[in-house]
Amino acid sequence: MKPSPQPLSITEGTLQLQEAYLKGLIEVSQGVFFVKKQSLWRTNYEPRCSRCGSGSAQLRWTFCVFCEGPCPYCEECLTMGRARFCTPLVHGVNVVETAWKAAPMKSLAQWSLNAAQTEAAAAGLQFLEQTAIQLTGHAQLPRDIPCFLIWAVTGAGKTEMIYPLIEHELAQGRKVMIATPRKDVVLELLPRIQAAFPKQSVIALYGGSRQRWEQGEITLATTHQLLRFSQGFDLVILDELDAFPYHNNPMLEFAAQKACKPNGRFIYLSATPPPKLQKSAKRNRLPHVRVPVRFHQHPLPVPKVLSIPPLRNWIDKRQIPAKLLSRLEQSLERDAQLFLFVSQIRNVEPLVLLLRSYFQDKEIQGTHSKDEERSEKVIEFRQTRIDLLVTTTILERGITVAKTDVFVLDADAALFDEASLVQMAGRAGRSKDDPFGNVYFVAYQRTKAQVSAINQISRMNGIAKQKGYFKQNT
Numbered sequence: 012m013k014p015s016p017q018p019l020s021i022t023e024g025t026l027q028l029q030e031a032y033l034k035g036l037i038e039v040s041q042g043v044f045f046v047k048k049q050s051l052w053r054t055n056y057e058p059r060c061s062r063c064g065s066g067s068a069q070l071r072w073t074f075c076v077f078c079e080g081p082c083p084y085c086e087e088c089l090t091m092g093r094a095r096f097c098t099p100l101v102h103g104v105n106v107v108e109t110a111w112k113a114a115p116m117k118s119l120a121q122w123s124l125n126a127a128q129t130e131a132a133a134a135g136l137q138f139l140e141q142t143a144i145q146l147t148g149h150a151q152l153p154r155d156i157p158c159f160l161i162w163a164v165t166g167a168g169k170t171e172m173i174y175p176l177i178e179h180e181l182a183q184g185r186k187v188m189i190a191t192p193r194k195d196v197v198l199e200l201l202p203r204i205q206a207a208f209p210k211q212s213v214i215a216l217y218g219g220s221r222q223r224w225e226q227g228e229i230t231l232a233t234t235h236q237l238l239r240f241s242q243g244f245d246l247v248i249l250d251e252l253d254a255f256p257y258h259n260n261p262m263l264e265f266a267a268q269k270a271c272k273p274n275g276r277f278i279y280l281s282a283t284p285p286p287k288l289q290k291s292a293k294r295n296r297l298p299h300v301r302v303p304v305r306f307h308q309h310p311l312p313v314p315k316v317l318s319i320p321p322l323r324n325w326i327d328k329r330q331i332p333a334k335l336l337s338r339l340e341q342s343l344e345r346d347a348q349l350f351l352f353v354s355q356i357r358n359v360e361p362l363v364l365l366l367r368s369y370f371q372d373k374e375i376q377g378t379h380s381k382d383e384e385r386s387e388k389v390i391e392f393r394q395t396r397i398d399l400l401v402t403t404t405i406l407e408r409g410i411t412v413a414k415t416d417v418f419v420l421d422a423d424a425a426l427f428d429e430a431s432l433v434q435m436a437g438r439a440g441r442s443k444d445d446p447f448g449n450v451y452f453v454a455y456q457r458t459k460a461q462v463s464a465i466n467q468i469s470r471m472n473g474i475a476k477q478k479g480y481f482k483q484n485t
Contacts, residue, residue: 028101038102042094043070043083060085061100063238064265087262088238102241122174127304127480131161132175134300135278139179139246142276156268158277160292163302164311164471165282165437166411170200172302173248174207176278181211181228185245188230188270190237192254194218196409197231204229237266247271248278253285253430254408282437283430283467304475308482309446311468312439314419314432316461317453322353322421326361331369335418338451342416343373347448348392349399350417352407352435354424356381362401362420370399377401407434414445422452422461432464 031037045056058070065087075082077097084095094100119129138159163169173189180187189204191197194217201215212227216236223239230244234257247270249257257263271277279288291297305311319325319332331339342349351366353359359377366375374397378385385405391397393412400406404426417439419432427435432452439448452461475481 036104038104039099040102041096042098042100043085043096058083058096060088060094062091062094063088063262064269065262069262091238103243119175122171124168124171125304125306125308125480127302127308127475127478128168128172128306131163131172131300131302135159135161135172135176136179138298139176139276143183156271156273156275156277158279158297160279160281160284160288160297160299161302162284162289162292162299163280163282164305164468165434166305166307166441167282167302168306169250169280169302170203171306173278173280176246176248177204177208177229180246181208183245186228186230186243187246187248188232188237188240188244189248189250190232190234190257190267191250192234192257193409194233196250197233200231204231234263234267237263237270240266240270242272242275243270245272245275246278247275248280250280251408252279253281253283258285283433285430301471301474303471303473303478304480305441305446307443307446308480309440309443310472310475310481312436312448312450313468313472314436314450314452314461314465316422316457316465317451318457319453319455321455322358322362326358326365329365329368331365335451335453336369338449339370339418342449343370343398347414347416347445348395348397348412350406350415350435350438351399351401352417352419353401353403354421354426356403358420359401359403366399366401373398375399375401378406379403380405404431404435407431407438410438411441412438413442414448415439415441416449416451418451418453420453421455423454423456423458427458427460429460429463429467432460433467436464436468 028037032039040061042062043058043060046059048055048057057067059066060070063085065085069085069087070083071086072081072083074080075095075097082096084093088094119132124132142157161169161172163172177187189200191200197215197217201213205213208229211229213229213231214222214225214227216223216230216232247267249267252258284292288297292299317334317338319335325332339349351362353362356379359379363375363377376388376397378388378400379402388397388400389406389410392400415438417435419427419435422432436450439450440446454461
Protein backbone atom coordinates (compact mmCIF):
# COMPACT_ATOMS: atom_id res chain seq x y z
CA MET A 12 0.00 0.00 0.00
CA LYS A 13 1.40 3.36 -1.07
CA PRO A 14 2.03 5.61 1.96
CA SER A 15 0.17 8.92 2.10
CA PRO A 16 2.32 11.96 1.34
CA GLN A 17 3.39 13.81 4.46
CA PRO A 18 2.51 17.51 4.75
CA LEU A 19 5.39 19.90 4.22
CA SER A 20 6.80 21.79 7.16
CA ILE A 21 6.63 25.60 7.08
CA THR A 22 10.34 25.75 6.22
CA GLU A 23 10.06 23.17 3.40
CA GLY A 24 6.99 24.90 1.97
CA THR A 25 8.72 28.29 2.03
CA LEU A 26 11.76 26.87 0.26
CA GLN A 27 9.63 25.30 -2.47
CA LEU A 28 7.74 28.55 -2.98
CA GLN A 29 11.04 30.42 -3.17
CA GLU A 30 12.35 27.98 -5.77
CA ALA A 31 9.15 28.25 -7.82
CA TYR A 32 9.33 32.06 -7.64
CA LEU A 33 12.96 32.14 -8.82
CA LYS A 34 12.06 29.84 -11.74
CA GLY A 35 9.22 32.16 -12.74
CA LEU A 36 6.55 29.55 -12.01
CA ILE A 37 4.59 31.69 -9.56
CA GLU A 38 3.85 35.33 -8.84
CA VAL A 39 3.29 36.76 -5.37
CA SER A 40 1.08 39.72 -4.53
CA GLN A 41 -0.57 41.17 -1.44
CA GLY A 42 -3.86 39.66 -0.34
CA VAL A 43 -5.25 43.19 0.00
CA PHE A 44 -3.87 46.22 -1.83
CA PHE A 45 -4.75 49.90 -1.93
CA VAL A 46 -6.21 51.74 -4.92
CA LYS A 47 -5.58 55.44 -5.36
CA LYS A 48 -8.81 57.48 -5.52
CA GLN A 49 -8.28 61.02 -6.72
CA SER A 50 -11.01 63.58 -6.01
CA LEU A 51 -11.10 67.31 -6.70
CA TRP A 52 -9.86 68.25 -3.23
CA ARG A 53 -7.88 65.30 -1.95
CA THR A 54 -6.43 61.87 -2.61
CA ASN A 55 -7.82 58.75 -0.89
CA TYR A 56 -6.59 55.19 -0.84
CA GLU A 57 -9.24 52.47 -0.86
CA PRO A 58 -8.42 48.86 0.13
CA ARG A 59 -9.36 46.12 -2.33
CA CYS A 60 -9.08 42.33 -2.22
CA SER A 61 -6.66 40.92 -4.79
CA ARG A 62 -8.56 37.62 -4.98
CA CYS A 63 -12.21 38.68 -5.37
CA GLY A 64 -12.00 42.41 -6.06
CA SER A 65 -14.17 43.41 -3.10
CA GLY A 66 -13.81 46.97 -1.79
CA SER A 67 -14.13 48.74 1.55
CA ALA A 68 -17.69 47.54 2.26
CA GLN A 69 -16.57 43.88 2.37
CA LEU A 70 -13.24 44.46 4.16
CA ARG A 71 -12.88 44.42 7.92
CA TRP A 72 -10.11 46.05 9.90
CA THR A 73 -8.69 44.16 12.91
CA PHE A 74 -5.53 44.28 14.98
CA CYS A 75 -2.79 42.22 13.35
CA VAL A 76 0.16 40.72 15.27
CA PHE A 77 2.31 40.84 12.12
CA CYS A 78 1.55 44.47 11.24
CA GLU A 79 1.41 45.38 14.95
CA GLY A 80 -1.61 47.52 14.19
CA PRO A 81 -4.88 47.66 12.21
CA CYS A 82 -4.87 45.48 9.09
CA PRO A 83 -7.76 44.84 6.63
CA TYR A 84 -8.93 41.39 5.59
CA CYS A 85 -11.65 40.33 3.12
CA GLU A 86 -14.85 38.77 4.46
CA GLU A 87 -16.37 38.17 1.01
CA CYS A 88 -13.99 35.31 0.10
CA LEU A 89 -13.13 34.25 3.64
CA THR A 90 -14.11 30.62 2.98
CA MET A 91 -11.05 30.34 0.71
CA GLY A 92 -8.69 31.50 3.43
CA ARG A 93 -8.01 34.87 5.02
CA ALA A 94 -6.71 37.40 2.50
CA ARG A 95 -5.29 40.43 4.27
CA PHE A 96 -2.85 43.26 3.61
CA CYS A 97 0.18 41.50 5.08
CA THR A 98 -0.45 37.98 3.69
CA PRO A 99 0.93 36.90 0.30
CA LEU A 100 -1.38 35.68 -2.46
CA VAL A 101 0.37 33.18 -4.72
CA HIS A 102 -0.59 32.85 -8.41
CA GLY A 103 0.59 30.17 -10.80
CA VAL A 104 2.12 31.48 -14.03
CA ASN A 105 1.43 30.13 -17.52
CA VAL A 106 5.01 29.50 -18.57
CA VAL A 107 4.27 28.73 -22.23
CA GLU A 108 2.07 31.41 -23.75
CA THR A 109 -0.32 30.40 -26.49
CA ALA A 110 0.74 31.52 -29.96
CA TRP A 111 -2.25 33.09 -31.68
CA LYS A 112 -2.93 31.87 -35.19
CA ALA A 113 -6.14 31.55 -37.17
CA ALA A 114 -7.51 28.03 -37.55
CA PRO A 115 -9.24 26.92 -40.75
CA MET A 116 -13.02 26.52 -40.52
CA LYS A 117 -13.87 22.90 -39.91
CA SER A 118 -17.01 21.21 -41.15
CA LEU A 119 -19.92 21.62 -38.75
CA ALA A 120 -21.72 18.58 -40.17
CA GLN A 121 -19.99 16.22 -37.74
CA TRP A 122 -21.86 17.80 -34.82
CA SER A 123 -25.36 17.06 -36.24
CA LEU A 124 -26.67 20.56 -35.58
CA ASN A 125 -29.89 21.96 -36.99
CA ALA A 126 -29.88 25.06 -39.23
CA ALA A 127 -30.22 27.58 -36.38
CA GLN A 128 -27.56 25.86 -34.27
CA THR A 129 -25.21 25.68 -37.28
CA GLU A 130 -25.63 29.39 -37.97
CA ALA A 131 -24.88 30.22 -34.31
CA ALA A 132 -21.81 27.96 -34.20
CA ALA A 133 -20.51 29.45 -37.45
CA ALA A 134 -20.94 32.98 -36.07
CA GLY A 135 -19.09 31.97 -32.91
CA LEU A 136 -16.23 30.47 -34.92
CA GLN A 137 -16.00 33.61 -37.02
CA PHE A 138 -15.77 35.68 -33.85
CA LEU A 139 -12.98 33.49 -32.46
CA GLU A 140 -11.00 33.65 -35.70
CA GLN A 141 -11.39 37.40 -36.17
CA THR A 142 -10.43 38.21 -32.59
CA ALA A 143 -7.46 35.79 -32.76
CA ILE A 144 -6.09 37.89 -35.61
CA GLN A 145 -6.88 41.22 -33.95
CA LEU A 146 -5.49 40.47 -30.48
CA THR A 147 -1.86 41.33 -30.00
CA GLY A 148 -1.42 40.21 -26.42
CA HIS A 149 -1.24 43.78 -25.09
CA ALA A 150 -4.81 44.02 -23.75
CA GLN A 151 -4.66 44.71 -20.04
CA LEU A 152 -8.04 46.03 -18.94
CA PRO A 153 -11.13 43.81 -18.50
CA ARG A 154 -13.03 45.89 -21.06
CA ASP A 155 -10.45 44.92 -23.70
CA ILE A 156 -11.39 41.23 -23.55
CA PRO A 157 -13.64 40.51 -26.57
CA CYS A 158 -17.09 39.11 -25.78
CA PHE A 159 -19.65 37.26 -27.89
CA LEU A 160 -23.28 36.59 -26.89
CA ILE A 161 -25.24 33.51 -27.96
CA TRP A 162 -28.84 34.58 -27.25
CA ALA A 163 -30.68 31.28 -27.53
CA VAL A 164 -34.23 30.44 -26.49
CA THR A 165 -34.79 27.92 -23.71
CA GLY A 166 -34.33 24.38 -25.04
CA ALA A 167 -32.33 25.52 -28.09
CA GLY A 168 -29.44 23.13 -27.37
CA LYS A 169 -26.80 25.64 -26.29
CA THR A 170 -24.40 22.93 -25.15
CA GLU A 171 -24.25 21.36 -28.62
CA MET A 172 -23.62 24.79 -30.17
CA ILE A 173 -20.44 25.36 -28.19
CA TYR A 174 -18.82 22.05 -29.19
CA PRO A 175 -17.33 23.50 -32.41
CA LEU A 176 -16.05 26.53 -30.47
CA ILE A 177 -14.35 24.30 -27.91
CA GLU A 178 -12.85 22.18 -30.69
CA HIS A 179 -11.50 25.32 -32.37
CA GLU A 180 -9.66 26.40 -29.21
CA LEU A 181 -8.34 22.95 -28.40
CA ALA A 182 -6.93 22.65 -31.92
CA GLN A 183 -4.79 25.71 -31.13
CA GLY A 184 -3.55 24.29 -27.85
CA ARG A 185 -5.71 26.65 -25.78
CA LYS A 186 -7.49 26.01 -22.50
CA VAL A 187 -11.25 26.33 -22.10
CA MET A 188 -13.37 27.11 -19.05
CA ILE A 189 -17.13 26.51 -18.97
CA ALA A 190 -18.67 28.21 -15.93
CA THR A 191 -22.26 27.72 -14.84
CA PRO A 192 -24.15 28.87 -11.72
CA ARG A 193 -25.14 25.48 -10.30
CA LYS A 194 -23.36 22.29 -9.28
CA ASP A 195 -26.08 20.05 -10.77
CA VAL A 196 -25.48 21.60 -14.20
CA VAL A 197 -21.74 20.91 -13.90
CA LEU A 198 -22.46 17.26 -13.09
CA GLU A 199 -24.94 17.04 -15.96
CA LEU A 200 -22.51 18.58 -18.46
CA LEU A 201 -19.50 16.48 -17.43
CA PRO A 202 -20.43 13.18 -19.18
CA ARG A 203 -21.66 15.08 -22.27
CA ILE A 204 -18.40 17.03 -22.65
CA GLN A 205 -16.35 13.89 -21.99
CA ALA A 206 -18.29 12.02 -24.69
CA ALA A 207 -17.85 14.89 -27.17
CA PHE A 208 -14.10 15.20 -26.48
CA PRO A 209 -12.91 11.73 -25.41
CA LYS A 210 -9.22 12.45 -26.07
CA GLN A 211 -9.06 15.59 -23.94
CA SER A 212 -8.76 15.84 -20.17
CA VAL A 213 -11.94 17.25 -18.64
CA ILE A 214 -12.21 18.19 -14.97
CA ALA A 215 -15.17 19.36 -12.91
CA LEU A 216 -14.85 21.87 -10.07
CA TYR A 217 -17.56 22.61 -7.50
CA GLY A 218 -17.94 22.60 -3.75
CA GLY A 219 -16.61 19.23 -2.55
CA SER A 220 -14.98 18.29 -5.88
CA ARG A 221 -12.10 15.83 -5.62
CA GLN A 222 -10.43 17.32 -8.70
CA ARG A 223 -9.72 20.73 -7.21
CA TRP A 224 -5.93 20.33 -7.62
CA GLU A 225 -6.08 18.88 -11.12
CA GLN A 226 -5.71 20.71 -14.44
CA GLY A 227 -7.37 19.87 -17.73
CA GLU A 228 -7.73 21.13 -21.25
CA ILE A 229 -11.43 21.68 -20.52
CA THR A 230 -12.59 22.80 -17.09
CA LEU A 231 -16.23 22.74 -15.98
CA ALA A 232 -16.89 24.79 -12.86
CA THR A 233 -19.47 26.60 -10.82
CA THR A 234 -19.02 30.36 -11.04
CA HIS A 235 -17.63 30.58 -7.48
CA GLN A 236 -14.73 28.33 -8.52
CA LEU A 237 -13.54 31.09 -10.87
CA LEU A 238 -12.08 32.81 -7.79
CA ARG A 239 -9.32 30.19 -7.78
CA PHE A 240 -7.87 31.21 -11.13
CA SER A 241 -5.77 34.08 -12.43
CA GLN A 242 -5.33 34.39 -16.19
CA GLY A 243 -5.73 30.65 -16.61
CA PHE A 244 -7.96 30.30 -19.69
CA ASP A 245 -7.94 31.37 -23.33
CA LEU A 246 -11.71 30.98 -23.67
CA VAL A 247 -14.21 31.45 -20.85
CA ILE A 248 -17.78 30.33 -21.61
CA LEU A 249 -20.28 31.78 -19.13
CA ASP A 250 -23.56 29.86 -19.08
CA GLU A 251 -26.72 31.50 -17.72
CA LEU A 252 -24.91 34.69 -16.81
CA ASP A 253 -28.29 36.23 -15.90
CA ALA A 254 -28.92 33.65 -13.17
CA PHE A 255 -28.16 33.63 -9.45
CA PRO A 256 -25.49 33.78 -8.11
CA TYR A 257 -23.54 35.34 -11.02
CA HIS A 258 -26.08 38.01 -11.97
CA ASN A 259 -25.46 41.36 -10.25
CA ASN A 260 -22.57 39.88 -8.25
CA PRO A 261 -19.49 42.15 -8.65
CA MET A 262 -17.26 39.58 -6.95
CA LEU A 263 -18.06 36.84 -9.49
CA GLU A 264 -17.84 39.26 -12.40
CA PHE A 265 -14.36 40.22 -11.18
CA ALA A 266 -13.47 36.53 -10.79
CA ALA A 267 -14.52 35.78 -14.38
CA GLN A 268 -12.44 38.65 -15.75
CA LYS A 269 -9.45 37.56 -13.65
CA ALA A 270 -9.72 33.93 -14.79
CA CYS A 271 -9.47 34.90 -18.46
CA LYS A 272 -6.09 35.66 -20.02
CA PRO A 273 -5.57 39.25 -21.20
CA ASN A 274 -5.69 38.00 -24.78
CA GLY A 275 -8.55 35.59 -24.10
CA ARG A 276 -12.21 35.73 -25.13
CA PHE A 277 -15.61 35.40 -23.49
CA ILE A 278 -18.64 33.55 -24.83
CA TYR A 279 -21.91 34.41 -23.06
CA LEU A 280 -24.82 31.93 -23.17
CA SER A 281 -28.30 33.02 -22.16
CA ALA A 282 -31.97 32.73 -23.02
CA THR A 283 -32.68 35.92 -21.10
CA PRO A 284 -29.64 38.22 -21.21
CA PRO A 285 -29.58 41.12 -18.72
CA PRO A 286 -31.12 44.34 -20.10
CA LYS A 287 -27.69 45.95 -20.45
CA LEU A 288 -26.47 43.17 -22.74
CA GLN A 289 -29.74 43.13 -24.67
CA LYS A 290 -29.39 46.84 -25.33
CA SER A 291 -25.75 46.45 -26.42
CA ALA A 292 -26.70 43.61 -28.76
CA LYS A 293 -29.61 45.52 -30.31
CA ARG A 294 -27.31 48.51 -30.94
CA ASN A 295 -24.67 46.20 -32.46
CA ARG A 296 -22.15 47.15 -29.79
CA LEU A 297 -21.88 43.53 -28.68
CA PRO A 298 -21.13 40.80 -31.25
CA HIS A 299 -23.95 38.29 -30.95
CA VAL A 300 -26.16 35.74 -32.63
CA ARG A 301 -29.77 34.83 -31.86
CA VAL A 302 -31.04 31.28 -31.87
CA PRO A 303 -34.82 31.73 -32.03
CA VAL A 304 -35.90 28.09 -32.24
CA ARG A 305 -35.57 24.98 -30.11
CA PHE A 306 -33.63 21.92 -31.18
CA HIS A 307 -36.87 20.16 -32.28
CA GLN A 308 -37.68 23.12 -34.60
CA HIS A 309 -41.20 23.82 -33.33
CA PRO A 310 -42.48 27.22 -32.13
CA LEU A 311 -42.17 28.24 -28.49
CA PRO A 312 -45.46 28.01 -26.56
CA VAL A 313 -46.81 31.55 -26.22
CA PRO A 314 -48.27 32.18 -22.74
CA LYS A 315 -51.98 32.80 -22.34
CA VAL A 316 -53.16 35.24 -19.66
CA LEU A 317 -55.90 34.20 -17.21
CA SER A 318 -57.44 37.04 -15.22
CA ILE A 319 -58.02 35.55 -11.76
CA PRO A 320 -58.03 36.99 -8.20
CA PRO A 321 -54.82 36.78 -6.11
CA LEU A 322 -53.71 33.35 -4.92
CA ARG A 323 -54.19 34.08 -1.19
CA ASN A 324 -57.84 34.94 -1.78
CA TRP A 325 -58.81 31.55 -3.11
CA ILE A 326 -56.47 29.67 -0.78
CA ASP A 327 -58.29 31.32 2.16
CA LYS A 328 -61.67 30.45 0.61
CA ARG A 329 -60.48 26.88 -0.07
CA GLN A 330 -61.83 27.17 -3.62
CA ILE A 331 -59.99 27.13 -6.97
CA PRO A 332 -61.50 29.61 -9.45
CA ALA A 333 -63.56 27.84 -12.15
CA LYS A 334 -61.56 29.31 -15.03
CA LEU A 335 -58.28 27.99 -13.60
CA LEU A 336 -59.78 24.66 -12.55
CA SER A 337 -60.95 24.08 -16.12
CA ARG A 338 -57.42 24.61 -17.50
CA LEU A 339 -55.90 22.34 -14.86
CA GLU A 340 -58.35 19.57 -15.75
CA GLN A 341 -57.64 19.96 -19.48
CA SER A 342 -53.91 19.62 -18.89
CA LEU A 343 -54.34 16.53 -16.73
CA GLU A 344 -56.70 14.98 -19.28
CA ARG A 345 -53.94 15.11 -21.88
CA ASP A 346 -51.65 13.33 -19.38
CA ALA A 347 -49.35 16.31 -18.92
CA GLN A 348 -47.38 16.92 -15.76
CA LEU A 349 -47.96 20.34 -14.25
CA PHE A 350 -45.61 23.02 -12.98
CA LEU A 351 -47.39 25.48 -10.70
CA PHE A 352 -45.08 28.38 -9.88
CA VAL A 353 -45.78 30.66 -6.91
CA SER A 354 -43.90 33.76 -5.80
CA GLN A 355 -43.69 33.02 -2.06
CA ILE A 356 -42.60 29.96 -0.11
CA ARG A 357 -45.45 30.41 2.38
CA ASN A 358 -47.98 29.65 -0.38
CA VAL A 359 -46.49 26.31 -1.41
CA GLU A 360 -47.90 24.00 1.27
CA PRO A 361 -51.41 25.58 1.46
CA LEU A 362 -51.74 25.28 -2.32
CA VAL A 363 -50.59 21.65 -2.25
CA LEU A 364 -53.30 20.85 0.32
CA LEU A 365 -55.95 22.66 -1.71
CA LEU A 366 -55.00 20.87 -4.93
CA ARG A 367 -55.07 17.50 -3.17
CA SER A 368 -58.66 18.13 -2.12
CA TYR A 369 -59.62 18.58 -5.78
CA PHE A 370 -57.42 15.94 -7.43
CA GLN A 371 -57.36 13.07 -4.95
CA ASP A 372 -56.17 10.51 -7.51
CA LYS A 373 -53.07 12.53 -8.43
CA GLU A 374 -49.67 12.69 -6.78
CA ILE A 375 -49.14 16.31 -5.75
CA GLN A 376 -46.03 17.71 -4.06
CA GLY A 377 -44.47 21.07 -3.30
CA THR A 378 -40.87 22.22 -3.03
CA HIS A 379 -38.77 25.35 -2.56
CA SER A 380 -35.27 26.51 -1.65
CA LYS A 381 -35.61 25.48 2.01
CA ASP A 382 -37.01 22.02 1.27
CA GLU A 383 -34.48 19.36 2.31
CA GLU A 384 -36.19 16.82 0.03
CA ARG A 385 -36.11 19.06 -3.06
CA SER A 386 -33.62 16.92 -5.00
CA GLU A 387 -35.63 13.75 -4.40
CA LYS A 388 -38.88 15.44 -5.48
CA VAL A 389 -37.29 16.77 -8.67
CA ILE A 390 -36.07 13.25 -9.51
CA GLU A 391 -39.55 11.85 -8.88
CA PHE A 392 -41.09 14.56 -11.06
CA ARG A 393 -38.67 13.74 -13.89
CA GLN A 394 -39.59 10.06 -13.47
CA THR A 395 -43.31 11.00 -13.86
CA ARG A 396 -44.08 9.81 -10.32
CA ILE A 397 -45.42 13.28 -9.42
CA ASP A 398 -48.31 14.73 -11.44
CA LEU A 399 -48.45 18.29 -10.08
CA LEU A 400 -45.45 20.09 -8.60
CA VAL A 401 -45.94 23.38 -6.78
CA THR A 402 -42.68 25.30 -6.63
CA THR A 403 -41.00 28.69 -6.50
CA THR A 404 -38.54 30.19 -8.98
CA ILE A 405 -35.93 27.74 -7.64
CA LEU A 406 -37.00 25.44 -10.52
CA GLU A 407 -37.41 28.05 -13.22
CA ARG A 408 -34.22 26.76 -14.86
CA GLY A 409 -32.35 23.56 -15.45
CA ILE A 410 -35.18 21.02 -15.35
CA THR A 411 -36.63 19.32 -18.42
CA VAL A 412 -39.67 17.06 -18.33
CA ALA A 413 -41.03 15.39 -21.45
CA LYS A 414 -44.69 16.47 -21.31
CA THR A 415 -45.49 19.48 -19.16
CA ASP A 416 -47.83 22.44 -18.89
CA VAL A 417 -46.90 25.53 -16.88
CA PHE A 418 -49.07 27.68 -14.63
CA VAL A 419 -47.50 30.83 -13.18
CA LEU A 420 -49.77 31.88 -10.31
CA ASP A 421 -49.77 35.52 -9.22
CA ALA A 422 -47.85 36.29 -12.39
CA ASP A 423 -48.24 39.96 -11.52
CA ALA A 424 -46.04 39.58 -8.43
CA ALA A 425 -43.07 41.96 -8.28
CA LEU A 426 -40.67 38.99 -8.02
CA PHE A 427 -41.64 37.78 -11.49
CA ASP A 428 -39.70 39.97 -13.93
CA GLU A 429 -39.49 39.44 -17.70
CA ALA A 430 -36.53 37.06 -17.49
CA SER A 431 -38.15 34.96 -14.77
CA LEU A 432 -41.43 34.66 -16.68
CA VAL A 433 -39.62 33.66 -19.89
CA GLN A 434 -37.64 31.01 -18.02
CA MET A 435 -40.73 29.55 -16.33
CA ALA A 436 -42.60 29.51 -19.64
CA GLY A 437 -39.59 27.70 -21.07
CA ARG A 438 -40.35 24.59 -19.01
CA ALA A 439 -43.19 23.70 -21.43
CA GLY A 440 -42.85 22.20 -24.91
CA ARG A 441 -39.21 21.18 -24.57
CA SER A 442 -39.61 17.61 -25.84
CA LYS A 443 -39.86 16.67 -29.52
CA ASP A 444 -42.65 14.29 -28.50
CA ASP A 445 -44.68 17.13 -26.96
CA PRO A 446 -43.45 20.42 -28.43
CA PHE A 447 -46.78 22.25 -28.04
CA GLY A 448 -47.10 22.56 -24.26
CA ASN A 449 -49.40 25.10 -22.62
CA VAL A 450 -48.30 28.09 -20.56
CA TYR A 451 -50.64 30.25 -18.47
CA PHE A 452 -49.87 33.53 -16.71
CA VAL A 453 -52.49 33.57 -13.97
CA ALA A 454 -52.84 37.07 -12.53
CA TYR A 455 -55.31 39.63 -11.22
CA GLN A 456 -53.75 42.32 -13.39
CA ARG A 457 -51.48 42.47 -16.39
CA THR A 458 -47.98 43.83 -15.79
CA LYS A 459 -45.22 45.20 -17.99
CA ALA A 460 -43.16 42.10 -17.23
CA GLN A 461 -45.91 39.80 -18.55
CA VAL A 462 -46.31 41.82 -21.74
CA SER A 463 -42.55 41.97 -22.30
CA ALA A 464 -42.15 38.21 -21.73
CA ILE A 465 -44.96 37.38 -24.18
CA ASN A 466 -43.53 39.82 -26.72
CA GLN A 467 -40.03 38.34 -26.41
CA ILE A 468 -41.33 34.80 -26.98
CA SER A 469 -43.51 35.90 -29.91
CA ARG A 470 -40.63 37.88 -31.39
CA MET A 471 -38.34 34.85 -31.31
CA ASN A 472 -41.05 32.77 -33.02
CA GLY A 473 -41.35 35.46 -35.66
CA ILE A 474 -37.60 35.47 -36.35
CA ALA A 475 -37.57 31.67 -36.58
CA LYS A 476 -40.49 31.67 -39.01
CA GLN A 477 -38.89 34.39 -41.14
CA LYS A 478 -35.64 32.43 -41.38
CA GLY A 479 -37.43 29.19 -42.20
CA TYR A 480 -36.24 27.32 -39.12
CA PHE A 481 -39.57 25.65 -38.31
CA LYS A 482 -40.41 22.19 -39.62
CA GLN A 483 -42.75 22.16 -42.60
CA ASN A 484 -45.82 20.96 -40.71
CA THR A 485 -45.69 23.65 -37.97
